[in-house]
Amino acid sequence: KTDGKIGIGTTSPNHLLHVEGALSGTTGFNLTNTHASGYGLYVKGGGTGNYAFRVDNQAGTEALRIVDGKLGIGTTSPTELLDVEGTIECLNELRSKTGNDLKLNAGSANRDVFLQVNDSTIMTVRGSTGNVGIGTTNPQSLIHTSSGSSSGGLFMESNGCNAYIWAIQNTGNLINGSTAGRMGLRSANGFDFSGNDGTSIHLDIDSSGNATFKGDITVSDANPIINFTDTNNDSDFRIQVEAGTFHIEDTTNAGADRLTINSLGDIEVGGNLKTNNLLGRNLIINGAFTIAQRGTSSTSDGIHTVDRFEMGYGGENEAPTQSQHALTSSDTGPWAKGFRYSYHIQNGNQTSGAGAADYIRIITRLEAQDLANSGWHYTSSNSYATLSFWVRSSVAQTFYGQVFSQDGSPQNFPFSTGALSANTWTKVEIKIPGGTNVQFDNNNKQGMVIYWWPFGGTNYTGSPSLNTWASFSSGNRIPDMTSTWWTTNDATFELTGVQLEVGSIATEFDHRSYGEELARCQRYYQTVPDSVLSSGYGSANGYSRGSHIFVQTMRSNPTVTITETSTGNLLAQGSSKDGFYATFDGLSGTGASLFNFIATAEL
Known part of the structure; x- marks a missing residue:
């Protein structure tokens, strides 16, 4: 052409070299360099050209460009050595040059990086937070795993003979000591483990190793054991459940039982037992109402x-x-x-x-002295x-009661039975807690x-x-x-x-x-309803005196009521906490001072 353009397969070349034609199994353009050095194809941009090399598709849309040594695919302004806008399909692998890092950069602080298999996302890196999600595209923490199957979301395994499977630390130091196959956790300030809602701590382990649990602890085994060891890891005591019996054992003494509780609730103690709940603890007298000396x-x-x-x-x-x-x-x-x-x-x-x-x-x-000597620190709220x-009531309702303290400034403690059916x-x-003003004198x-x-x-x-x-x-x-x-x-x-x-x-x-x-009841009330022939003495003029020793020392000098049942008359009497006497007159012959009595020393 007179304009300096060369056309091959075309009579109207549009470029300095314009090649056009159909291909069938052969290369459209082939340059072969047979020399050991040099280029097969050398393209040099002009001093005023924007780029040195460009490839368009059939529609004339640009597909590839090389500018200043930067290759752009899908972009007209590459900024990196390889700048691709669109999807890259790799047949086998993508690797960095030996000795260099391989970086994937989303290029913007708020853009994410996705790793997909078969067009399904398996890992996400959020550009806005740096959170990594495995099995989720919306990670809520630095590492967030989510599994849609029963196989679990996270599996860690170590084949090392002396290594932790998982070690977490915030001190920058290595975890000292390890046992094969174990998981190691390290934190300078301890650990908190929460429940599903994340609003409360269920397990707290402080920096000294002290653990606090919230909720139940289940130990499941044929014969479960909990060991208690000292700082030298020597076992001192252990708790064991065996054949339905609970044992506390002294492991320093050949595992001797110190306390056992069987399935019936029977308790056996392998030593002395100190408790305030042994026999004699009830301060109430006749609380089972077995005694009714006066009648029914x-x-x-x-x-x-x-x-x-x-x-x-x-x-x-x-x-x-x-x-x-x-x-x-x-x-x-x-x-x-x-x-x-x-x-x-x-x-x-x-x-x-x-x-x-x-x-x-x-x-x-x-009695006040029974409370004063009971062991209850009745002025302490603790x-x-x-x-x-x-x-039991025949009428369904709530009833009330009260505990009243007499000594000092009288105090009142109301209580309820609750709603009875x-x-x-x-x-x-x-x-009943102690009260500041509660007082029981020792009398x-x-x-x-x-x-x-x-x-x-x-x-x-x-x-x-x-x-x-x-x-x-x-x-x-x-x-x-x-x-x-x-x-x-x-x-x-x-x-x-x-x-x-x-x-x-x-x-x-x-x-x-x-x-x-x-x-216990006879400390307050004694009676002999039938006639008593009392020991004593008689006189020639018809007098007799008899005495009676109480079977139980009474609380105080009682009021004694004597009913004379003999032929004489009750003339005089006297009493103390230990007994009483009675004098009769008007006796004659073989008459005797027969009588019955009631002695009362109630509060």
Whole structure:
């Protein structure tokens, strides 16, 4: 061409060299260099040219360009040695030159890097956070793994003979000491492990190795063992469960048992046992109501049936009845615990309804010295006594009671039975802390009184705080209560298993033998209902004097009531805590001073 353009396969060349034609299995343009050096093809850009080499597709769109030694594919302005905009498909592998790093750079702080297999993303690096996600495209932490199968999200294995599988540290130091196949964690400040919601710590390990657990710990094995070792890793004690029996063993003494608890709850101790819950711990006398020296039924207020417990009432239209009530196997709860009697109150017919001054209550009184010497630090809120009892009512409602301390400035501690179901025995436990102003003098006078109120009118009730000591107020003894029980004809209320013990838990009831319980009751009441032929002396003028030694020393000098049953007359008498004497006159012949008596030293 006259314009200096050469055309091969075309008569209208558009470029200095324009080659055009169809190819069939052969190369369109072939340059072969047969010399050992030099270039097969050399293209040099001009001083004013933008680029040295360019390849377009059939539509004339640029596909490849070389500018200043930079190869651009899919871009007209390459900025790196190889700058590709679009998808690169690699047949086998992509590697860096030996001795050099291989870097993948998204090129922008907010762009992500994805590693895909078969067009499915398996790893993501978030450009905005640097978080790495394996199995997730939205990693929420520096390393976030997610598995959609049951095989697990993270598996680590080490074949080294002396290496950790996984070591985490924030000090920059190596973890000293390792055991094959173990996972090592290291932190200068300890570890916190949370639950699924991530809002609470379930396991905390501080920098000293102390661990705190939240929740249950399960040890699963045929015969699970927990060992306790000293700092030299020598075992001192271990806990073992074997064949349904719990063992605490002394491993320094050939594994000797120090404590065993079998499946029945039986406890065996391999040494001396120190506890405040042995026999004799119950401060209540006759709490199982086995002793009833006065009789088994009465409509009078006061102590007239079971010993040490009394019924008090006022404002009644018909007197209630108190009784020692025999339990049967149908009394679910108390019967299985060995109780055979209850203290039973049956209401009369209160036709006038519930008046402000109406009341009915069960009362038991304790000597001050029994509390003073009990071991209860009753002025400390960190020291406790526990009151427990079984209760049943024919009327479903909540009842209240109170613990009253007599000495010093009288104090009051109200409590609740909770909502009782009708005709259902319920075990109630009341934990009583010490109170600053509670006082029990070391004497034989009244120190504590415990009340149970089936009903109290508004003259006695108010709004005291439950389970809290406060100064006693006669008009604020217990909270206001419903009158349902009091206005229900023949309603019943009964107690059994009453126990007061030192400590913050209610233990099983301290059952005592009939003879032991009777002896405790006789400190307050003794009687011989049948005639007694007393030892003593007589005189020629018809006088005789007899004496009687009490079977149990009484609390104080008792009130003695003597009923003369002989032919003479009671002339004089005298008594002490240990016994009494009686003088009769008007005797003659073979007459004898026969009599019976009642001695009372109640609180």
